[in-house]
Amino acid sequence: MTIMSVLQLYGSPIILGFPQFLVALVITVIATATPQDDFAIVRENVLKIMLWPTPDQLPATLAQAAANLSILDLNTCQWPDLNYTTRGPENWDPVLHMFRISTMTAALTVPGGMTNDTALSSAIHCALEVWLEQDWQNPNWWWNYIQDPLIATGIMLMLGVERMSPAEIGAIIAMSYRADWWIKDWGGGANLVWELQIQLYRGLATSNYSAERLNAIFRQRILCLTCREMEMQNIRRPGIAVRCREQL
Numbered sequence: 001m002t003i004m005s006v007l008q009l010y011g012s013p014i015i016l017g018f019p020q021f022l023v024a025l026v027i028t029v030i031a032t033a034t035p036q037d038d039f040a041i042v043r044e045n046v047l048k049i050m051l052w053p054t055p056d057q058l059p060a061t062l063a064q065a066a067a068n069l070s071i072l073d074l075n076t077c078q079w080p081d082l083n084y085t086t087r088g089p090e091n092w093d094p095v096l097h098m099f100r101i102s103t104m105t106a107a108l109t110v111p112g113g114m115t116n117d118t119a120l121s122s123a124i125h126c127a128l129e130v131w132l133e134q135d136w137q138n139p140n141w142w143w144n145y146i147q148d149p150l151i152a153t154g155i156m157l158m159l160g161v162e163r164m165s166p167a168e169i170g171a172i173i174a175m176s177y178r179a180d181w182w183i184k185d186w187g188g189g190a191n192l193v194w195e196l197q198i199q200l201y202r203g204l205a206t207s208n209y210s211a212e213r214l215n216a217i218f219r220q221r222i223l224c225l226t227c228r229e230m231e232m233q234n235i236r237r238p239g240i241a242v243r244c245r246e247q248l
């Protein structure tokens with residue numbers, strides 16, 4: 001059975017909830033990304049579907065980015081309203097610093113956004129530098145190993161490595177390796193999907209297509225995960241269970 005027929009069996013990604021949607025997307029990426037030349041197309045699709053605001057969300061994102069920019073302290077490249085020493089499960093202000101950079105980066109890079117805004121661009125780099133230097137850690141591993149690298153690799157993919165310094169790129173690649181699903185050996189579930197998503201962003205941003213790795217992901221993990229999630233979601237269609245077992 002081909003990859004695309006798996007997708008067709010499961011139907012349009014639009015009807016699938018998270019994380020099935022992500023899984024379907026990763027499968028699509030793997031199905032289409034074989035030659036290096038396809039990177040641009042896949043990158044564009046991932047940006048549109050997963051990172052940039054939709055046309056509906058665009059005005060709100062631009063307003064948020066402008067508001068975030070206006071209150072950034074340009075001397076420290078930190079936000080005075082955030083308490084950077086908080087480390088609680090409910091109040092961890094450093095992650096707001098990261099989200100704000102992500103929002104500003106989306107506003108800078110989305111088509112129809114604040115494309116040539118040099119003040120926004122330099123604020124992004126300055127705030128990013130502070131984050132990468134400080135590398136704030138939360139007592140809860142999830143933030144350090146999943147949430148932070150997810151935001152950071154998303155920023156790298158949106159910004160594009162050609163607009164980043166080697167130090168920025170190196171720090172984000174290093175952070176991405178915290179999401180080392182191949183060592184943790186998740187049985188499935190959302191943490192695995194997030195870690196795959198982080199590696200997908202890293203691979204697309206740095207044009208690092210490792211066919212071996214992605215194929216291994218696809219064969220050993222993604223499809224098993226998909227089948228299991230599908231069964232859990234109880235949206236099996238006739239024949240699916242049999243096909244799942246064939247793939248496992």
Ligand SMILES: *[C@@H]1O[C@H](CO)[C@@H](O)[C@H](O)[C@H]1NC(C)=O
Binds near residue numbers: 064065068071100
């Ligand atoms: C900054 O952007 C965030 C989204 O990351 C938004 O929720 C928030 O309202 C903005 N904050 C300020 C103070 O402008």
Ligand SMILES: *[C@@H]1O[C@H](CO)[C@@H](O)[C@H](O)[C@H]1NC(C)=O
Binds near residue numbers: 084086
């Ligand atoms: C910042 O957070 C720390 C830790 O929660 C707290 O002890 C401190 O009082 C806070 N500072 C301000 C100015 O709110």
Ligand SMILES: *[C@@H]1O[C@H](CO)[C@@H](O)[C@H](O)[C@H]1NC(C)=O
Binds near residue numbers: 115116
């Ligand atoms: C941004 O700047 C480039 C180069 O000066 C120019 O070609 C482009 O039209 C500008 N884009 C926008 C949206 O202003």
Ligand SMILES: *[C@@H]1O[C@H](CO)[C@@H](O)[C@H](O)[C@H]1NC(C)=O
Binds near residue numbers: 206208
């Ligand atoms: C490309 O990705 C692979 C797999 O994660 C990694 O082992 C390798 O070091 C990466 N190459 C570069 C140049 O970053």
